[in-house]
Amino acid sequence: MxxxxxxxxxxxxxxxxxxxxxxxKEAVLIDAGGEPxxxxxxxxxxxxxxxxxxxxHGHLDHAGxxxxxxxxxxxxxxxxxxxxQFWLDMLQEVSERYGFPIPEKVQVTQWLEGGETLxxxxxxxxVRFAPGHTPGHVMFYNAxxxxxxxxxVLFKGSxxxxxxxxxxxxxxIDSIQRECFxxxxxxxxxxxxGPLSTIGFEKQHNPFVASKxx
Numbered sequence: 348m349x350x351x352x353x354x355x356x357x358x359x360x361x362x363x364x365x366x367x368x369x370x371x372k373e374a375v376l377i378d379a380g381g382e383p384x385x386x387x388x389x390x391x392x393x394x395x396x397x398x399x400x401x402x403x404h405g406h407l408d409h410a411g412x413x414x415x416x417x418x419x420x421x422x423x424x425x426x427x428x429x430x431x432q433f434w435l436d437m438l439q440e441v442s443e444r445y446g447f448p449i450p451e452k453v454q455v456t457q458w459l460e461g462g463e464t465l466x467x468x469x470x471x472x473x474v475r476f477a478p479g480h481t482p483g484h485v486m487f488y489n490a491x492x493x494x495x496x497x498x499x500v501l502f503k504g505s506x507x508x509x510x511x512x513x514x515x516x517x518x519x520i521d522s523i524q525r526e527c528f529x530x531x532x533x534x535x536x537x538x539x540x541g542p543l544s545t546i547g548f549e550k551q552h553n554p555f556v557a558s559k560x561x
Contacts, residue, residue, distance in 0.1 A: 349470050349492050353537065354389050357381035357447070359408040361539055364496060367395050368468025375467055377401045377487060377496050378539060381411035381447070387419070401465070402426040403498030404484040405434030406511075407441045407450075409539060414438075414451030423456035425465065428476060431483030433513075459485050475526040479519025480507030486526060488534075495536040495546070501527050503544035506555045523556050 348369040353362045357380055365386075367374035374395040379386055390397055397420050400413050404427045417424050435453045442449050461476025465487065475486040480499045484507075487496040499507040501523055509516040527536070532547025551557055 349467075349489065349494075351494070351537070352389065352393065354386060356385060357408055357411065359540065361408040362537060362541075363412075364537055365389060365393065365395070366467065367393070368470060371468045372396055373398050373468050375399045375401050376416065378403055378409040378498065379412040379416055380408045381450075383412035383415040383419070386412055386416065397422060398467070400424050401487060402453075402455075403486060403496065403500075403539070404481040405431035405438075405453075406481065406499070407438055407445065407447065409498065410435060410438060410453055411442065411447065411450045414453045417454070418451060424453060425457045426455070426459045426474070427481075427485050428460060428478070428483030429455075429458040430478070430513075431481050434481060434483075461485060477519075477522035477526045479509060479515050479517075479522045481511070482513045482515075484522075488530065493531065493534045495527070495530060495534055497527065497536045497538045499539040501536065501549060501553075501556075502538045502540065503542050503549070504553055505541075506553070520556060528556075 350367050350369050352365045356363050361380035364377040372395050374397045439449050459474045463474040465472040473488045477484050477486050477500045530546050534546040
């Protein structure tokens with residue numbers, strides 16, 4: 348059985364997801380954005396063995412703890428798309444600018460392109476390429492449980508910012524149409540910040556994309 352615990356980290360309150368298989372107790376962390384000691388303590392309290400760190404994109408508040416945890420646990424870093432390499436290369440610089448602790452460098456083990464299938468225990472996750480917020484943004488979708496991790500693509504009642512370097516508003520809208528709104532309405536999604544929502548709710552009520560859902 349798939350289990351999920353959301354642990355908000357840093358002043359940005361980024362939703363890091365601890366995702367695990369209840370039988371094997373094997374886990375992945377999606378977007379370990381900071382506070383590595385806090386995330387370590389959560390994992391230990393749950394009695395899990397983390398097998399990989401998955402990244403939706405390269406922004407500081409999603410990748411800030413990845414370098415430290417990948418070293419401590421000696422595990423691979425999976426994602427994002429290689430177009431976000433420049434963001435990961437700037438992690439230290441951006442952290443200093445925001446007054447955050449300087450994170451360890453992130454070494455990506457496997458870049459993603461979209462269309463791949465990732466595995467955790469018996470569970471499969473489809474990788475969906477969704478650029479716009481950043482050029483290399485990916486999402487993770489588990490069809491069996493109807494769960495989608497959208498990173499900073501889609502939020503409850505909102506969408507990702509596109510005013511960062513190489514952001515593209517039209518590309519983001521296209522990604523939401525193609526990669527989010529093509530999923531069943533009852534699909535629940537976990538975004539990078541804020542509460543959970545469903546695809547159907549956003550199609551009807553999200554002011555940024557609802558009118559385009561048809």
